[in-house]
Amino acid sequence: MANRRNILAAVVSGTTVVAGCLGAAASGGTDSTFGELDLSIPADAVAVARETAESTDSSGRVDATATVYEREADGSVSFILLTEYRVSPLAGAWNHAAFRERHDWTVHPGSVSVRDHSTNTAATDADDPPLSVETASSTERGRWTVHLTPPQANSVTYRFLTWVSSAAALSDGDRIVEARPEAAFEEDGILGDDTALAMESSLVYGAIED
Numbered sequence: 001m002a003n004r005r006n007i008l009a010a011v012v013s014g015t016t017v018v019a020g021c022l023g024a025a026a027s028g029g030t031d032s033t034f035g036e037l038d039l040s041i042p043a044d045a046v047a048v049a050r051e052t053a054e055s056t057d058s059s060g061r062v063d064a065t066a067t068v069y070e071r072e073a074d075g076s077v078s079f080i081l082l083t084e085y086r087v088s089p090l091a092g093a094w095n096h097a098a099f100r101e102r103h104d105w106t107v108h109p110g111s112v113s114v115r116d117h118s119t120n121t122a123a124t125d126a127d128d129p130p131l132s133v134e135t136a137s138s139t140e141r142g143r144w145t146v147h148l149t150p151p152q153a154n155s156v157t158y159r160f161l162t163w164v165s166s167a168a169a170l171s172d173g174d175r176i177v178e179a180r181p182e183a184a185f186e187e188d189g190i191l192g193d194d195t196a197l198a199m200e201s202s203l204v205y206g207a208i209e210d
Contacts, residue, residue: 029132029147035122039161045069045080049176049203059185059195060096061088068176068203077169079112079176081162081203087183088155095151097194098184101160105140107175107202110168117142117162151186172206179203 049068054061063086071078081103089096105112114137121133130152134145142162170176182198 029134029145030123031126031129032121032131032133032146033124033126033129034120034131039082039118039120039159041069041080041082042071044073045071047208048079048170048205050208051201051203052209053199053201055197055199056090057195057197058091059094059187059193060090060183060197062086062181062183062197062199063088064181064199064201066179066201066203068205070170077166079164079166081160081164081177081179083158083160083179083181085158085181085183086155087158089153089185092153093188093192094185095153095188096148096156096183097151097186098145098147099156099158100143100145100182101158102143102180103141103160103162104178104180105164105176107178108140108166108168109170109174110166111140112164112166113139114142114162114164117160119144119161120157120159121146170205174205176203176205 046069047067048070051066053064064083066081066083069080069082071080083101085099087096087099105114117137121131130149132147132149136143144160146158148156179201180198182196184194184196186192186194
């Protein structure tokens with residue numbers, strides 16, 4: 001990709017930060033805006049894994065928190081993945097252009113089925129929608145891609161919630177899910193650079209960071 005300055009950062013709080021490329025806005029997304037959707041966790045769900053991480057470069061900063069909750073009801077086990085990302089452009093000349101989160105449950109010891117996922121965006125019929133949102137899921141994977149129209153100089157917070165049904169009871173040290181967020185930034189001007197911060201997080205049963 002032309003004029004791309006990829007970023008390679010160190011491991012932060014157990015989360016690997018790697019170079020990435022989110023790419024240009026894709027067609028087919030749903031016109032959306034940020035909404036006040038209910039992404040609350042049931043009172044009887046227990047946190048079994050949590051990671052926090054941050055990454056900063058001259059173009060932007062990402063603060064990430066990922067938590068997995070376990071819930072037992074009617075003889076079945078469910079896991080709930082709640083992720084939150086605060087994306088902040090830096091240096092005045094940079095804007096936040098796009099964001100993607102991918103999660104992969106194939107690392108889970110037993111079979112799982114993604115039964116529901118949601119985010120803090122909502123469809124809109126506004127003439128100039130601020131977001132274009134694409135989502136996709138399969139039995140063991142899910143993905144959201146958000147493009148901001150136009151890119152924004154202000155900080156943005158994303159929240160994603162995913163429920164899965166599990167066929168396995170886990171023990172301390174078992175890997176539950178991998179989450180891979182990626183934030184794209186664009187520099188002002190026709191000849192400006194663009195960058196992407198991509199992070200890889202593996203959430204482990206029993207590992208809870210404060």
